[in-house]
Amino acid sequence: MNYTADTLAGLRTGLADLLDGRATPEEMRRCTRPAVDGPVLTGEADAIASTARVLRWARAVRETLDAVRR
Numbered sequence: 001m002n003y004t005a006d007t008l009a010g011l012r013t014g015l016a017d018l019l020d021g022r023a024t025p026e027e028m029r030r031c032t033r034p035a036v037d038g039p040v041l042t043g044e045a046d047a048i049a050s051t052a053r054v055l056r057w058a059r060a061v062r063e064t065l066d067a068v069r070r
Contacts, residue, residue, distance in 0.1 A: 012065045015058045025051055 003011070014031070017023040023031075 008065065012062065012069075015062045015065070019055070019058060019062060025054070 014023070014028060018025065018028050
């Protein structure tokens, strides 16, 4: 993936904030949207399902980053 150390640190911090309740998904979208402009969800059901998938992904990424950090 060729991410810089700063990018990985920011990713880990952002995921931790989201998973630990210090940031909401909306806050994370607002912070990351300028850097990763992507499609917008249109329906509430799509948004709920997407949020669940993203949270599962975020937990898996966090576990991986935590393992590498040790």
